[in-house]
Amino acid sequence: MTSYDAIVIGSGITGGWAAKELTEKGLRTLVIERGRNVVHRKDYITEHKPNWQFPLRNARLSVGTKGAEDYPIQARTNQFRESNKHFFVNDHKHPYIEEKPFTWIQGDQVGGKSLIWGRQVYRWSDLDFEANLRDGHGVDWPIRYADIAPWYGYVERFIGVSGEKLGLPQLPDGEFQPPMEMNAGEKFVKAGIEQTFPSRHVTIGRVAILTQPLHGRLPCHYCGPCERGCSTGSYFSSQSSTLPAAQATGRLTIVPDSIVHSVLYDASKNRVTGVSVLDTNTKATREYHARVVFVCASALGTARILLNSTSVRFPNGLANSSGVLGHYLMDHHFLVGARGGIEGLLDRYYQGNRPNGIYIPRFRNLGDDASRRDYLRGFGYQGGASRQGWGRGSDERGFGAELKRQLRDPGHWSIGITAFGECLPREDNFAALSDQTDEFGIPVLRIHCTWGDNELAMRKDMAASAAEMLEAAGVKDVRTYDAHREGGLGAEPGLGIHEMGTARMGRDPNTSVLNAYNQAHDVPNLFVTDGACMASSSCVNPSITYMALTARACDYAVGELKRGNL
Amino acid sequence: MSRDSVSRRQALQQVAMLLGGAISAPTLAGALSRGTRPAWATSRQWAPRTLSPAQLELVATIAEHIIPQTDTPGARGAGVHRFVDTLLSDHYPPEERDRFLAGLADVQGKHFLEATPQQQIALLKAMDEAAYPPVRIDSARPPETWFFRRMKEVTLVGYYTSEIGASRELRVNPMGTFLGDIPFPASGGREWS
Numbered sequence: 001m002t003s004y005d006a007i008v009i010g011s012g013i014t015g016g017w018a019a020k021e022l023t024e025k026g027l028r029t030l031v032i033e034r035g036r037n038v039v040h041r042k043d044y045i046t047e048h049k050p051n052w053q054f055p056l057r058n059a060r061l062s063v064g065t066k067g068a069e070d071y072p073i074q075a076r077t078n079q080f081r082e083s084n085k086h087f088f089v090n091d092h093k094h095p096y097i098e099e100k101p102f103t104w105i106q107g108d109q110v111g112g113k114s115l116i117w118g119r120q121v122y123r124w125s126d127l128d129f130e131a132n133l134r135d136g137h138g139v140d141w142p143i144r145y146a147d148i149a150p151w152y153g154y155v156e157r158f159i160g161v162s163g164e165k166l167g168l169p170q171l172p173d174g175e176f177q178p179p180m181e182m183n184a185g186e187k188f189v190k191a192g193i194e195q196t197f198p199s200r201h202v203t204i205g206r207v208a209i210l211t212q213p214l215h216g217r218l219p220c221h222y223c224g225p226c227e228r229g230c231s232t233g234s235y236f237s238s239q240s241s242t243l244p245a246a247q248a249t250g251r252l253t254i255v256p257d258s259i260v261h262s263v264l265y266d267a268s269k270n271r272v273t274g275v276s277v278l279d280t281n282t283k284a285t286r287e288y289h290a291r292v293v294f295v296c297a298s299a300l301g302t303a304r305i306l307l308n309s310t311s312v313r314f315p316n317g318l319a320n321s322s323g324v325l326g327h328y329l330m331d332h333h334f335l336v337g338a339r340g341g342i343e344g345l346l347d348r349y350y351q352g353n354r355p356n357g358i359y360i361p362r363f364r365n366l367g368d369d370a371s372r373r374d375y376l377r378g379f380g381y382q383g384g385a386s387r388q389g390w391g392r393g394s395d396e397r398g399f400g401a402e403l404k405r406q407l408r409d410p411g412h413w414s415i416g417i418t419a420f421g422e423c424l425p426r427e428d429n430f431a432a433l434s435d436q437t438d439e440f441g442i443p444v445l446r447i448h449c450t451w452g453d454n455e456l457a458m459r460k461d462m463a464a465s466a467a468e469m470l471e472a473a474g475v476k477d478v479r480t481y482d483a484h485r486e487g488g489l490g491a492e493p494g495l496g497i498h499e500m501g502t503a504r505m506g507r508d509p510n511t512s513v514l515n516a517y518n519q520a521h522d523v524p525n526l527f528v529t530d531g532a533c534m535a536s537s538s539c540v541n542p543s544i545t546y547m548a549l550t551a552r553a554c555d556y557a558v559g560e561l562k563r564g565n566l
Numbered sequence: 567m568s569r570d571s572v573s574r575r576q577a578l579q580q581v582a583m584l585l586g587g588a589i590s591a592p593t594l595a596g597a598l599s600r601g602t603r604p605a606w607a608t609s610r611q612w613a614p615r616t617l618s619p620a621q622l623e624l625v626a627t628i629a630e631h632i633i634p635q636t637d638t639p640g641a642r643g644a645g646v647h648r649f650v651d652t653l654l655s656d657h658y659p660p661e662e663r664d665r666f667l668a669g670l671a672d673v674q675g676k677h678f679l680e681a682t683p684q685q686q687i688a689l690l691k692a693m694d695e696a697a698y699p700p701v702r703i704d705s706a707r708p709p710e711t712w713f714f715r716r717m718k719e720v721t722l723v724g725y726y727t728s729e730i731g732a733s734r735e736l737r738v739n740p741m742g743t744f745l746g747d748i749p750f751p752a753s754g755g756r757e758w759s
Contacts, residue, residue: 351744409756
C-alpha cells in the first residue's frame with residue numbers, strides 16, 4: 001500500500017509521538033525511518049551484560065582508538081561506549097561538512113535517539129517563551145506557557161516523570177511520580193548551597209524514568225546504563241511507549257531502512273502529497289502519498305529533507321519563502337562547571353545504580369536583583385556526588401596487597417556540577433546543502449555554527465558560580481573547568497545533542513517557517529514538530545517540549561483535516 | 567548425541583536468542599563440536615595476538631605485584647595479562663601500543679623476569695615513587711614514568727572489571743532498588759565494583 005492518511009518522517013521522540021497521536025485519532029499512519037529496525041527487548045543486545053563479558057570491558061571508545069574507526073564524529077561524545085555503539089551511526093555512511101567544529105550525534109534506527117537520550121525533562125516557563133520578545137534576539141514565540149501547559153501534563157501522564165515539585169515560576173512543576181533519592185554527599189551540598197543562597201535550589205533530576213508502574217511498564221530496577229535499552233520499559237523511548245500505543249490501534253505501518261529523499265509538493269493545490277523514498281539496501285525509489293505530512297527527522301535531518309525538496313514555487317527548499325530554513329541553529333553549551341571533594345560522611349553509602357543526578361534550576365536573569373549585565377538569559381546545573389571507586393588507585397602512589405586492601409573500601413566523596421546554558425538564536429549559525437552528495441545522491445549538509453559572545457561571557461559565570469556554590473557548601477579543593485577550546489573540539493556546538501531551531505516557529509511568515517501549531521506558514525498540510533521548530537533554546541533539556549508541541553500539533557492537524565481545511 | 571550435549575545446544579541457542587542472534591552459526595557450531603569442554607566460554611583456545619610469550623609473562627608478573635593474590639585471586643588469576651593483550655590488539659592506536667611495548671622492553675632490559683620477587687618489587691617501588699611525586703603536579707607528570715602509570719591503570723581496570731575482581735574482591739552493585747543514603751561500616755565493607 002502506498003497511500004495513507006498521514007506520513008510521519010522519523011520514529012524518534014517526536015516521530016513516535018506523532019504516530020501515537022495520529023493513529024489514536026483515527027488516521028492510518030505510515031512512519032518512515034531511515035535506519036534499521038530495533039525491536040523492543042530482543043535488540044537490546046548488551047542489556048545487563050557485565051563488563052567482563054565485553055572484550056574491552058565496556059571501554060569508552062574515544063576518537064582515534066581501535067573500535068571507533070567508523071565513528072570519528074560519534075566517538076566525540078563521552079556517551080559513546082563499547083556497549084552502545086550499535087545505537088550510533090557509522091559516520092562514513094552519514095557524512096556532513098563541518099565549516100566550524102560541530103558534532104552531529106545521530107541515532108538512525110527505529111526509536112532514533114529516544115533509545116539513548118538523557119531522559120531529563122523540564123517544563124519551559126514564560127521566562128523562556130517571552131525571552132526573544134524581551135531582549136530582541138530571535139523572533140517572538142507564537143505561543144506562551146498557557147498554550148502548552150495542558151500538553152505538558154498530557155505528555156507527563158503518558159511517559160511518566162519522576163521528580164520533586166519546587167513551586168518555582170522559572171521551572172514549572174509537572175505531574176510527577178515520586179522522586180528518586182539523593183545520596184549523602186548530595187544532601188550535604190544541597191543543605192550548604194540553599195543555606196547560603198536562599199533563592200537557589202538543589203533538587204533531584206526530573207527524569208522520564210518510572211518510580212511507579214505505568215501503563216504496563218515497570219518501575220526502574222536501577223541497573224544503571226539506560227542507553228543499552230530497557231526491557232522493562234522503565235524509561236521513555238519510542239519502543240517502550242509511543243510505538244506500542246500506535247501499534248495497538250491497528251492503524252500504524254512502519255517502514256525502516258528507507259531514506260526520505262524529498263517531500264512531494266503539488267503547486268496547483270499548494271499541498272504536499274507525500275514523499276519520495278530510497279531503500280537503503282537496494283537504493284530503489286518508492287513514493288508514498290498522504291493527506292498530511294509530519295516531519296520529525298531531527299532538527300538537522302528535517303532541515304536537510306526540506307532544503308532538498310525543491311520546486312518552482314519553493315526553489316530554496318519546501319515552505320522556505322521566508323529564507324530562514326536551516327538558519328538559527330542552536331544547541332546548549334555545556335561542559336563547564338566545578339568539582340571538588342567532601343570531607344567525612346565515610347559512614348554513608350548507597351546501593352543500586354541511579355540513572356539520574358541532581359539539578360540546580362536557573363537563578364540568573366530572572367528579572368530580579370540577580371540580573372547580570374555581561375550576558376543575557378541563563379543556565380542550570382546538572383551533577384552528582386559519589387564515593388570514589390577503585391579507579392582512584394591509578395592516581396595515587398602505592399601497589400601490592402596494601403593497595404588492594406585500601407581499594408576494598410569506597411573512597412572519599414566527590415561532587416561535580418556541569419552547567420547547561422541557553423544559546424541565542426543567530427542567523428549566521430546554519431545548516432545548508434553542500435555540493436557534495438552521499439551514497440544515495442542526496443546533498444550532504446554543511447554546518448556552520450559557533451558560540452557567540454553571549455555564550456562565552458555566560459560560560460565565565462557558569463564556572464565561577466559553580467565554584468562559588470560548592471565552596472559555600474563546604475566542598476574542599478574546588479576546581480573549575482571549561483572544556484571549550486576556541487575553534488577546536490572540547491565543548492563545540494552539537495556536543496550537547498540538543499540541536500534545534502532550523503525551521504523555527506513564529507508569528508510572521510516572512511521571518512519564520514512554522515506557525516503556532518507547528519504548521520508550515522506556506523503549506524497547510526505540512527507540519528514540523530521536532531527540534532527544528534524551536535524559536536529559542538531555553539537552558540533546560542528540550543525533549544519534553546518537543547513531545548508536548550507534537551501532541552498539540554497532531555490535535556490541531558486532525559481537527560483541521562476534519563474541518564476540511566487541509 | 568548425549569543428553570548433556572542436547573541441553574548444551576539448547577542453552578547455546580538460548581544465549582544466541584538473548585544476544586539477538588549475535589552468535590553466528592559457525593561460532594555456535596564450533597562451540598558445539600568441542601563437547602568435552604567444560605563451558606562454552608572457554609571453547610576457543612586463547613593465544614596472545616600482540617604480546618610475545620615473554621612479554622605476556624612480564625605483564626602478568628608486574629600486574630600480580632600490583633594486585634597480588636591475597637584471600638582472593640590477584641591480577642594473574644583474573645587474567646589481566648590477557649586483557650592487556652586485547653587492549654593492545656583491539657583498542658590502542660599503533661603509537662600508543664608501541665609506546666607500551668617500549669616500556670615493557672625497558673623493564674625487561676633490567677632482566678626483570680630473572681630477578682627475585684624481592685628485587686622485582688624494589689624495582690617497581692622505585693618506578694612507583696618516580697611516577698607519583700609527593701607534591702602533585704597536575705599539568706605534567708614525568709613523561710618517562712608514563713609506562714608505569716599506564717601499567718598500573720590497565721592492571722586496575724583489567725582486575726576490577728574482571729568477574730573475579732568485580733564480584734569476589736568487590737561486590738557487584740545489585741539491581742532492584744535504589745537506596746540513596748545507607749550506613750556503611752567504616753572498615754570491613756566492600757565497595758561496589
